[in-house]
Amino acid sequence: MENNYSIVVDSISRVFGVNTVIDDLSFKVLKGSVHGFLGPNGAGKTTTMKMIMDILPPSKGNISIHAESVGALLEIAPLFEDMIVEDYLVYVCKLQRVSPSKIKLFVEEAITKLNLKDVEKRLIRNLSKGYKQRVAVAQAIVFKPEIIILDEPTVGLDPASVIEMRNLISKIGKDHTVLISSHLLHEIEVLCDHITIIKNGKLVISDTVEQIKKHASAEVSLRIECLNEEEAFEASIKEAIELSSNLKRIEKENENNIVYRVFFDGAIKSRLQIYDLVKRSNLEVLEFSIEESNLEQSFLSLLGERE
Amino acid sequence: MIFTIVKKELRSYFLDPVGYIVMGLFISITGYIFYNLLISFVENTQNIPGMYRSGLDFVNHVTIQLFTNINLFLLIFAPILTMRSFSSEKKNGTLDLYFSSQVSDLEIVLAKYIGALIKGGVLLLITFIFPLILWTLKAPDFTFVFSGYLGLFLNLTAYLSLGLFASVCTSNQVVAAVVSYVGILFFWMISWASQVSSNYLYANIFKYVSIVKHFETIAKGSLTLSSLCYFVSFNILFLVCIKVVLSSRKW
Numbered sequence: 001m002e003n004n005y006s007i008v009v010d011s012i013s014r015v016f017g018v019n020t021v022i023d024d025l026s027f028k029v030l031k032g033s034v035h036g037f038l039g040p041n042g043a044g045k046t047t048t049m050k051m052i053m054d055i056l057p058p059s060k061g062n063i064s065i066h067a068e069s070v071g072a073l074l075e076i077a078p079l080f081e082d083m084i085v086e087d088y089l090v091y092v093c094k095l096q097r098v099s100p101s102k103i104k105l106f107v108e109e110a111i112t113k114l115n116l117k118d119v120e121k122r123l124i125r126n127l128s129k130g131y132k133q134r135v136a137v138a139q140a141i142v143f144k145p146e147i148i149i150l151d152e153p154t155v156g157l158d159p160a161s162v163i164e165m166r167n168l169i170s171k172i173g174k175d176h177t178v179l180i181s182s183h184l185l186h187e188i189e190v191l192c193d194h195i196t197i198i199k200n201g202k203l204v205i206s207d208t209v210e211q212i213k214k215h216a217s218a219e220v221s222l223r224i225e226c227l228n229e230e231e232a233f234e235a236s237i238k239e240a241i242e243l244s245s246n247l248k249r250i251e252k253e254n255e256n257n258i259v260y261r262v263f264f265d266g267a268i269k270s271r272l273q274i275y276d277l278v279k280r281s282n283l284e285v286l287e288f289s290i291e292e293s294n295l296e297q298s299f300l301s302l303l304g305e306r307e
Numbered sequence: 308m309i310f311t312i313v314k315k316e317l318r319s320y321f322l323d324p325v326g327y328i329v330m331g332l333f334i335s336i337t338g339y340i341f342y343n344l345l346i347s348f349v350e351n352t353q354n355i356p357g358m359y360r361s362g363l364d365f366v367n368h369v370t371i372q373l374f375t376n377i378n379l380f381l382l383i384f385a386p387i388l389t390m391r392s393f394s395s396e397k398k399n400g401t402l403d404l405y406f407s408s409q410v411s412d413l414e415i416v417l418a419k420y421i422g423a424l425i426k427g428g429v430l431l432l433i434t435f436i437f438p439l440i441l442w443t444l445k446a447p448d449f450t451f452v453f454s455g456y457l458g459l460f461l462n463l464t465a466y467l468s469l470g471l472f473a474s475v476c477t478s479n480q481v482v483a484a485v486v487s488y489v490g491i492l493f494f495w496m497i498s499w500a501s502q503v504s505s506n507y508l509y510a511n512i513f514k515y516v517s518i519v520k521h522f523e524t525i526a527k528g529s530l531t532l533s534s535l536c537y538f539v540s541f542n543i544l545f546l547v548c549i550k551v552v553l554s555s556r557k558w
Contacts, residue, residue: 078401
């Protein structure tokens with residue numbers, strides 16, 4: 001069973017001085033999957049990734065890597081700016097002890113895969129931020145590692161480069177197991193099959209994207225846009241919330257018109273109950289719509305940053 | 308693997324204008340000193356009556372003085388050669404590239420050390436022009452030239468290993484340079500303590516620890532086992548310290 005996993009993180013902890021940065025963290029990364037690694041700033045994502053890379057040892061627990069080699073792009077792109085792109089990739093291959101007969105082929109493949117042909121003879125220091133990031137990804141894949149770890153690969157890139165990078169990662173994900181951390185939740189949602197969320201060094205959840213969204217799918221809301229506001233309606237909803245657990249809360253916003261959002265458990269029965277309460281009120285309703293939570297809302301909900 | 312990293316180190320150094328500025332400054336300053344030593348020797352020779360001229364010794368007044376001065380300037384230039392070795396790699400995250408690849412910490416240390424030795428060796432190599440000039444003047448006693456260069460090289464190895472240690476301790480290259488200056492000056496000035504210490508044992512310890520005393524001995528043509536042991540252990544000590552600092556990430 002363990003053979004299905006490329007990375008098995010088993011109850012690891014990491015202590016720096018008196019600070020416990022990672023606390024009893026466990027998760028598994030399925031072979032051949034693109035696995036998202038999420039958490040707020042300072043959650044311990046980079047520390048965990050460094051431990052997986054064997055740059056840092058865990059203070060407690062074990063990490064099993066079921067692969068011969070691991071490529072990584074950590075927080076800071078490890079670029080030698082005074083080298084030309086091609087020489088740099090050759091150098092990385094040599095450091096990874098790639099057989100000399102294969103180096104040329106491997107470098108050519110990485111250059112083609114990351115569309116670096118135009119800049120292969122240029123000094124890295126003269127490249128744009130987007131190209132530099134591509135070179136940084138190229139160094140992580142050039143020696144064909146089975147696992148690739150990408151820590152915030154899109155940070156600091158403009159929107160066009162972010163889309164480009166996302167496509168590149170998606171391409172890489174077809175041939176490798178990828179563990180990726182990012183602040184752009186939409187990006188993670190598009191790219192990843194599985195997600196691990198951590199907070200304060202502790203595991204919040206590790207599951208498929210769909211399951212994580214379901215976990216927070218209590219956050220389905222009925223959006224009611226109306227011309228007037230009515231305290232009696234708000235009171236009736238609040239009363240219903242107190243009486244049953246299927247209705248969660250009500251929020252009111254003053255956009256162009258008055259917008260009520262009634263959060264409920266997503267069940268049809270609950271929705272009909274809200275319609276009934278609206279019917280009994282004097283609200284002049286313009287529009288009803290259902291809003292389901294996206295990964296961002298699920299993420300915030302799981303981190304307990306919402307009410 | 309060591310050779311691969313050394314090659315990369317040298318390539319970076321020789322493609323960077325800073326490397327040439329360092330070499331240019333070094334040869335200009337030492338060249339000026341050499342010129343002054345020669346001129347002052349010639350002037351002294353002309354000003355002293357013939358019967359006392361035999362007391363003027365070219366080796367003591369020019370050759371040894373030249374090497375002592377070159378050694379002084381190596382003290383200033385060696386930290387420039389080492390300050391970026393580890394600190395800039397730490398700052399730029401490239402040290403992680405080595406840590407995550409198939410390179411051992413010992414290989415990293417040795418590659419950086421050999422790279423620094425070659426860079427320092429080039430600085431010494433360009434000063435070969437001075438003995439060459441002396442040779443055309445038929446002036447030098449090559450025994451002292453050889454011992455002078457041996458002394459310089461051994462001193463240089465010590466400066467570089469200490470400089471690399473300072474560099475591995477910080478991600479700021481200026482801090483690395485300052486720490487290595489302070490370190491080298493400590494091993495330089497400790498000889499002064501031997502002169503003022505009334506305790507025979509302490510005075511001898513200070514004298515042995517002082518880097519200058521060993522240089523003076525070697526430059527005067529006597530390479531002792533004690534001096535050789537000093538430089539070998541000095542280098543090994545600091546290379547081990549560098550390896551320990553690199554490995555400390557795993558603590």
